[in-house]
Amino acid sequence: MARKASLSGFPEWLPEERLIELHVLEVLQRTFELHGFSSIETRAVETVDHLLRKGEIDKEVYAVSRLQAEEASASESGLALHYDLTVPFARYVVENAGHLAFPFRRFQIQKCWRGERPQEGRAREFTQADIDVVGDGTLPFRYDVELALAVVEALGALPIPDFTLRVNNRKLAEGFYRAIGLTDTAAVLRSIDKLEKIGPEKVGVLLRAEVGAGEEQVRLALELAGIRTPDTSFVERVRELGVTSELLEEGLEELRQVVGEASRRAPGRVVADLSIARGLDYYTGTVYETVLDGHEGLGSICSGGRYDSLARKGNRTFPGVGLSIGVTRIVSRILSQGFATVSRAVPTAVLVTLADDDAWSQAQDVATALRGRGISAEVAATAEKFGKQIKFADRRGIPFVWFTSADGTHEVKDIRSGDQVVADPSSWTPPADDLRPVVARA
Amino acid sequence: MARKASLSGFPEWLPEERLIELHVLEVLQRTFELHGFSSIETRAVETVDHLLRKGEIDKEVYAVSRLQAEEASASESGLALHYDLTVPFARYVVENAGHLAFPFRRFQIQKCWRGERPQEGRAREFTQADIDVVGDGTLPFRYDVELALAVVEALGALPIPDFTLRVNNRKLAEGFYRAIGLTDTAAVLRSIDKLEKIGPEKVGVLLRAEVGAGEEQVRLALELAGIRTPDTSFVERVRELGVTSELLEEGLEELRQVVGEASRRAPGRVVADLSIARGLDYYTGTVYETVLDGHEGLGSICSGGRYDSLARKGNRTFPGVGLSIGVTRIVSRILSQGFATVSRAVPTAVLVTLADDDAWSQAQDVATALRGRGISAEVAATAEKFGKQIKFADRRGIPFVWFTSADGTHEVKDIRSGDQVVADPSSWTPPADDLRPVVARA
16 A cells, blocks of 8 residues: 555556545545536646646646657647646636536546645645636625535545644635734735744744734734634634724624534534635635644645636636645545555456356356346456366455356355355345445545 | 537537536446456556657657756656556556456546647547456457457447447458468558558559559458458358468457357447458457447547557566547547437536525525435525526526425425425435436437
8 A cells, every 4th residue: 555656746556546546536526416516627738828827836837748849848839737627617617608507516526737846645646626616797605605515525425534624714814914004914824824834933933024023913913823713703712802804804704604604514524723824815715724633744635715706708707616625635645544445456246157168158148147237247267177266256356256057057156255055147136235345434 | 519629639528518428437437347347547647768669659749847847848858648548557567567466457547648630539638448458478368359348338338329349350360461472461451451541442552562462462452351241251251262371260260259259249239340450560369449330430439459468577478458448539429419418417406495595504404405315406595586596596407496484394396397396305306317417318
């Protein structure tokens, strides 16, 4: 489970590991569909211009160019691999606005690529699973609550430890900092963002140096960032700081709604965390991030927020709110920590054996009958001794072997228990747990 | 359904089109799993060295490089996007040989990229669905038959017109051509490959010019290539040409087995076609290609063959046999020809309406109860007039709307028929056909 990738930052899974990844993907897709999100995919490449407009650090981007094109300089080709699914989705919405019904709910599960230094939890090729709702002109705030609930449900169905969805609100933060005289909100947030890493004292030093904050401003900023409540009591805690502004009130009310409803419906999963600064330069209201409890060092496994304008088309704006789940980050941790088990390594439930080489076609009839009823089956390729054919099934992790006698009797053997019974290919069914590989919490 | 891609050769689907693609992918995955194939994925990039070793035309390859790397010349970075799934799979087998149980059966469904001139049926980004069986040292011939049967079953379950799997055998072709004195088999096959496009007369001219074939050699080569039978009668037809060789006999027997068994199990789907030359420079036995009847111009929708050595590791060889289904090519044709319909555009079965804004949380309870029983539901975001909420459901294609009165009575309305009934969120279920979007043949 801890093999080294042959190309650093590009993980690949063995078949039994892939079964766990498939389970994660199926749970996410199923949950998103139950919540009414439509699947889309976008192409892997965007124009470099479009990617960089959104302000991502350009050196992380992989450019794409025809290998044998004349003057094959990467930047000239104008194409690059997408580094997230939000920027491509924004383009998709603008291009297809005439064909979509707004508010448009979509999920998108695809690979992304970043040329970053690989480290645990940070790959160069990784799968993201995004959900967003995007409106045409306006988008009711309720979706900020709904999306938090949808991801809490999705993550809660995965074989991972407890997690915490941390929520903050940009209006709250900006309203507060402005009210105490710190107007360069972005700079304040960049400093506050380091709180978990370097501690309040050093953040204080930073605030003084970066935005010229005074003693009282530092104290209030740190007090605000220190507020973390599993319910709506953060509202009182903020009020106690004695700072007021219209924007702050608006942010408090929005955050109160998200945390109130989410903590009621998913107790213990959601906290108001007023230190969360994530991407606040482009989010405009709610921001989310999610940590695996006890694995905070892994980074956020699910982040997002509200954009006033995910995309623009002429004077039309498309506000959105969404979250992005780091599938590869989660699956890597599940595998390295053994959070999940899989009942077998292959889809096959039954190996149909061969009594002799001429029985192959008849064996295919048995396999066809089983498959017709949803039972995965394969046929032995050669009529080796039964012992060898059983050993082959055992080595592959196939639980049942099927025997057909010359007189047409069928028997099936559970090679784990050794039990062997007479069976009919048109009616025999394995126990439900043996029908498909089952992924479970370890 | 015929929107133009904003980047030529990189098709993207609308949500309802994506439902059809998802259906195709689900059918393929399900069929492959029923046949005991394990899912794997490989990284999107390979080293340029590895990609070009297999002899693909290098100008079709997309190189990848860090956008801001110094000297960002594409070829120097040494990485490129894979153009198929066979070459990456060969590397995966070698790297993970110690962790795999052979014969290893795998399926792999992923995007591939080629820098070719886009045209109908030929995109620059496209999804392939591959199945292969690979052995360690040896691989019984039976798998050549089994894989043909598996893809015939998979393709037969798709909403496409009838198709024909054309099978040939390299040993047959090479044995025949050598026996009549044409020893540059590759050159002969390149000429024969043009038969469908340019006709026998021009192929004859080519054979004379390219390999110095004489009158009788041309006649025999064209006679052989003209043989196409829906059963094993091709064996007699070849024998009538009076040419014999050991290799030819071996090829005849292999092809007889594939076509005999396949035409028995899937009548009308499989033909022996002795003109098929596909990739004969690296296939070593059976070769397959598949055309949609009446859409031959689209090119092959599923091709493959047998390799004596898919991969090598020291003195270990891994023979394989496999086929690759062109998912994007098939889905594009389904969409452009309207071969399939989808019952609605969104996963949502029920829109839970709001009588007033305070009812939102209660409405979420209804939605949660429905989802808990596998019914996709979403909640209206604002308490507009019911007429507007119903119109919203109608516009999105949601078949049912849910009403909750202040007194706690629930009713659900089928907005297509107008029927409205009292319902309980813990037990009401839509008709099976309305549970999820249903894709069907048009």
